[in-house]
Structure formats: C-alpha cells, structure tokens
Amino acid sequence: MTENDVVGIGNAIVDIIGRCDEAFLARHGAAKGHMRLVDEATVTARYAGMGPAIEISGGSAANTMVGLASFGGNAAFIGKVADDEFGRIFKHDIAAAGVTFQTPPVQGKAPTSRSLILVTPDGERTMNTYLGISTDLDHGEVDAALIEKAGIIYLEGYLFDQPQAKAAFRQAVSIANRAGCKVALTLSDGFCVDRHRTEFLDLIRSGVGILFANESEIASLYETTNFDEAARRAAAGVEPLPQAGGEMRRGIGIAVERHGRDGIVPRDLRVVPGRHARVDAVRTQRREEHVLVDVGLRQRPAHAWP
Numbered sequence: 103m104t105e106n107d108v109v110g111i112g113n114a115i116v117d118i119i120g121r122c123d124e125a126f127l128a129r130h131g132a133a134k135g136h137m138r139l140v141d142e143a144t145v146t147a148r149y150a151g152m153g154p155a156i157e158i159s160g161g162s163a164a165n166t167m168v169g170l171a172s173f174g175g176n177a178a179f180i181g182k183v184a185d186d187e188f189g190r191i192f193k194h195d196i197a198a199a200g201v202t203f204q205t206p207p208v209q210g211k212a213p214t215s216r217s218l219i220l221v222t223p224d225g226e227r228t229m230n231t232y233l234g235i236s237t238d239l240d241h242g243e244v245d246a247a248l249i250e251k252a253g254i255i256y257l258e259g260y261l262f263d264q265p266q267a268k269a270a271f272r273q274a275v276s277i278a279n280r281a282g283c284k285v286a287l288t289l290s291d292g293f294c295v296d297r298h299r300t301e302f303l304d305l306i307r308s309g310v311g312i313l314f315a316n317e318s319e320i321a322s323l324y325e326t327t328n329f330d331e332a333a334r335r336a337a338a339g340v341e342p343l344p345q346a347g348g349e350m351r352r353g354i355g356i357a358v359e360r361h362g363r364d365g366i367v368p369r370d371l372r373v374v375p376g377r378h379a380r381v382d383a384v385r386t387q388r389r390e391e392h393v394l395v396d397v398g399l400r401q402r403p404a405h406a407w408p
Contacts, residue, residue: 105251112163112258113236114181120155137229145232159196163258171200178202188214240266250281259290286312
C-alpha cells in the first residue's frame with residue numbers, strides 16, 4: 103500500500119531569510135548576488151550580526167517535498183539534522199508544511215546545516231550556506247519502510263558528494279527497485295555533474311526512471327552539445343516505466359528546461375522513445391513539483407485524488 107506519493111532524500115538545511123543593506127555585505131565580505139559555501143565560524147558570525155529573520159526548513163529536495171504537499175500530494179523527506187536549535191526548527195517547519203519527517207536527530211557531531219539568505223533593498227539575494235551535518239547522511243538513515251510504501255523516491259544531486267551519502271543513494275535505489283517504487287534523480291547543478299559524472303551514470307543505469315536536469319546539465323552528463331543525443335543516450339539501460347493505460351515501454355522520463363527567446367523555458371517530461379506524462383504550464387523553478395505530482399498522483403485510485 104502506498105502511503106506517500108513521493109519520498110525525497112537530500113540536504114536538510116534551515117533557510118534564514120533576513121534583510122540587510124549593502125554595507126552589511128561589504129563588512130562581512132559577502133559577494134552580492136552569489137551563493138557561497140562558508141564554515142561554521144563564518145555563518146555563526148554573520149547570523150549574530152543579522153537583524154530579524156524568518157527561519158524555515160529548506161534544501162532542494164526538502165523544498166520540493168513542501169511544494170508537492172502544497173499541491174495536495176502526500177510527501178515525506180529523509181535528511182540529516184543535529185539535535186540542536188536549528189534541527190528542531192527544521193523538523194517543526196517541514197512537518198507544519200505537511201511533509202512527513204522521521205529521521206532521528208544526531209547528537210555530538212556537526213551542527214544542523216543552514217543558509218543565510220540576505221536580501222538587500224533592491225531585492226537581490228546573497229546566500230551564505232554552511233552544509234553542516236546534512237552531507238553526512240549515510241545508509242543508516244535510509245528508512246526502508248518509508249521507501250517501500252512510496253510511489254516515487256526523489257534523490258537530490260547536491261547530496262551526492264560524500265562517500266556515505268553515495269552509499270545511501272545506492273541503498274535507497276536498491277530498496278525502491280525491490281519494492282517496485284519509481285526512482286527520480288535531479289542532477290541539481292553542472293558542478294555536481296562534472297564532479298560525479300561516472301557515478302551519476304552508474305546510478306541512473308541501476309534503476310533511475312525519471313531524470314531532472316537543465317539543458318547544460320544533461321549535455322554535460324553525456325559529454326555532448328546536442329540535447330537530442332543526450333536524451334537518446336539517457337534512454338539506454340534504464341528500467342521500463344508504466345504508460346497511461348498500463349502499458350510498459352522502455353525509457354526514461356526526462357524533465358528538461360531549455361533556453362528560448364523569453365529566457366529559460368521548460369521541455370515536457372518525455373519518455374525516450376515515446377511519451378510518459380503530461381506536464382502543463384510548468385514554471386522552471388517548480389518543474390520537479392509539477393512532474394512529481396503528475397506522475398505520482400496519476401497512479402492513485404480516482405477516489406484518493408485531492
């Protein structure tokens with residue numbers, strides 16, 4: 103029995119959003135408009151100097167699960183937090199948004215991850231992110247029972263960095279494959295692809311059925327400048343996916359945003375070859391939520407749809 107439409111696995115980060123002037127950025131050496139990884143001492147000092155702020159659960163996959171829940175889906179999240187103030191903030195906020203979060207907090211190690219999002223009067227955001235304990239997620243935190251009762255698991259590429267997190271991803275894919283649960287992966291960033299290309303490809307071949315990427319990420323993954331060639335290569339060696347009406351067709355669903363005259367525009371989720379799911383009016387920043395809702399909720403009995 104499916105209890106959650108989607109279970110996300112990724113970095114558990116507390117977003118701390120506050121306003122500041124440009125003098126504050128200059129004083130702290132923060133490059134305006136950029137995201138920068140910082141250490142614990144730096145994030146602590148800048149947090150102490152901030153004015154009033156909003157503190158909410160964040161992280162790429164966690165935000166996607168919150169978005170999915172806001173559309174009426176049943177979502178859960180697996181991520182690592184410490185047993186500290188920010189860990190408790192993360193747990194409370196994501197649960198308040200309607201997402202199941204049961205990963206036990208960890209004591210005596212690194213603090214909970216957090217990102218300072220500094221907004222200047224012109225609306226520009228400057229991000230200073232301390233990754234903390236979230237990147238230490240390992241196979242011990244992968245909740246097999248949660249995955250076995252999910253329609254889809256959604257893996258965040260940003261987390262695919264440390265050896266223990268890679269092991270957790272492989273374990274999650276193995277559990278999902280045995281349970282008949284679909285696996286979705288977002289490549290997250292071109293730098294992630296460049297660092298882990300071979301291992302990403304191995305993970306995809308091991309049972310990923312839905313791949314999220316932008317045009318440059320998927321082209322980089324297959325080391326080509328041609329999108330259609332990258333899409334064709336993505337179709338090789340992946341699990342079959344159910345089509346509407348119940349038929350099975352070999353292929354991988356790909357949700358890709360492409361550059362057009364009006365900026366970045368989305369490309370429909372596709373099965374290569376063939377078509378898997380319809381995606382209407384997908385906004386670039388919401389592509390994962392829309393696609394996961396479409397693929398996940400479409401499998402529910404009609405009486406269970408929100």
